[in-house]
Amino acid sequence: MEPLIKTIDLKKYFKVNGGLLHAVDGVNIEIKKGRTLGVVGESGCGKSTLGRLVIRLLEATSGEVLFEGNDILKCNRQEMKKIRPKMQIIFQDPFSSLNPRMSVFELIAEPLVMNHVYKSRREMTEKILSLMDTVGLAERFVNTYPHEMDGGRRQRVGIARALALSPKFIVCDEPVSALDVSIQAQILNLLMDLQEEMKLTYMFITHDLSVVKHISNEIAVMYLGQCIERAESTELFKNPMHPYTKALLSAIPVPRLTGNQNKKIIRGEVSDPINPKPGCRFASRCDYCKDHCLGQDIPLKDQGNEHFVACRIYQ
Numbered sequence: 001m002e003p004l005i006k007t008i009d010l011k012k013y014f015k016v017n018g019g020l021l022h023a024v025d026g027v028n029i030e031i032k033k034g035r036t037l038g039v040v041g042e043s044g045c046g047k048s049t050l051g052r053l054v055i056r057l058l059e060a061t062s063g064e065v066l067f068e069g070n071d072i073l074k075c076n077r078q079e080m081k082k083i084r085p086k087m088q089i090i091f092q093d094p095f096s097s098l099n100p101r102m103s104v105f106e107l108i109a110e111p112l113v114m115n116h117v118y119k120s121r122r123e124m125t126e127k128i129l130s131l132m133d134t135v136g137l138a139e140r141f142v143n144t145y146p147h148e149m150d151g152g153r154r155q156r157v158g159i160a161r162a163l164a165l166s167p168k169f170i171v172c173d174e175p176v177s178a179l180d181v182s183i184q185a186q187i188l189n190l191l192m193d194l195q196e197e198m199k200l201t202y203m204f205i206t207h208d209l210s211v212v213k214h215i216s217n218e219i220a221v222m223y224l225g226q227c228i229e230r231a232e233s234t235e236l237f238k239n240p241m242h243p244y245t246k247a248l249l250s251a252i253p254v255p256r257l258t259g260n261q262n263k264k265i266i267r268g269e270v271s272d273p274i275n276p277k278p279g280c281r282f283a284s285r286c287d288y289c290k291d292h293c294l295g296q297d298i299p300l301k302d303q304g305n306e307h308f309v310a311c312r313i314y315q
């Protein structure tokens with residue numbers, strides 16, 4: 001199947017005091033139509049930056065982002081205007097991403113108004129009420145303001161806004177991390193139901209591995225701006241290969257009454273993302289590090305079953 005989204009050697013460097021911060025550093029990922037790619041990794045590894053790059057909310061330093069086969073980074077303003085509605089984003093914290101002075105009606109209307117979708121107020125009102133119904137928000141909330149709602153309802157407004165222009169692709173950037181555990185499951189189920197109904201394709205960013213297992217078809221593991229492993233979700237959990245992925249997965253708490261928890265503790269600190277030296281970014285913390293891990297970046301290599309890993313052990 002043709003991927004809906006594909007990135008080729010995608011990079012974003014930020015100029016900071018002291019040099020260039022390599023937030024995203026040569027990422028190659030693919031997301032097939034109607035599927036979900038989970039993106040996981042520690043805080044600061046570049047997940048949100050990657051999410052913003054693939055919908056061109058942020059300009060890349062170099063590389064390509066193919067959407068339905070076309071490099072959107074080469075599109076001009078006019079072309080982008082046509083593509084933008086097809087790519088949306090849902091943020092972690094609906095409270096700070098929603099304008100507090102706007103009611104639910106105005107918030108959901110905003111993308112419709114900006115894109116001149118409806119000529120009559122009546123048609124638009126119908127659409128807004130139908131979107132509220134789609135995301136499970138009762139009609140009585142239509143004149144409510146963000147601060148008058150709980151986090152789950154606020155996130156439903158965020159989802160309704162993202163759906164307003166009938167997108168094909170949605171970046172979900174930690175959409176449930178700020179919510180109570182009981183509400184997290186409701187929002188995750190809503191996202192999965194919507195995906196099936198509307199044939200949506202998701203990039204699902206999270207640092208919560210139990211969430212990602214639940215929702216993703218494939219998973220990309222990031223470390224310091226690079227994708228170091230990528231595989232089908234069940235395969236990755238069954239057979240993690242990169243030493244970092246192994247440590248990350250072993251850190252998931254498992255309820256166990258007795259015995260050894262068998263956790264791999266990652267020693268040391270994440271190295272500096274500013275002017276990093278070429279070579280494996282995890283080397284300084286890796287028990288298996290050898291000379292050949294340094295000096296040259298290590299590309300993702302297919303292990304035969306579309307399980308890609310960037311580690312010298314497997315090359």
Ligand SMILES: Nc1ncnc2c1ncn2[C@@H]1O[C@H](COP(=O)(O)OP(=O)(O)OP(=O)(O)O)[C@@H](O)[C@H]1O
Pocket residue numbers: 014015016021022023041042043044045046047048049050207273
């Ligand atoms: N506008 C910016 N200017 C400078 N540095 C930035 C900017 N945005 C992000 N960064 C840096 O880029 C790196 C990646 O940040 P990013 O927000 O993408 O990480 P993340 O994986 O989403 O983290 P978190 O899990 O905390 O959300 C971090 O080191 C961050 O400090």
Ligand SMILES: [Mg+2]
Pocket residue numbers: 047048049
């Ligand atoms: Mg983030």
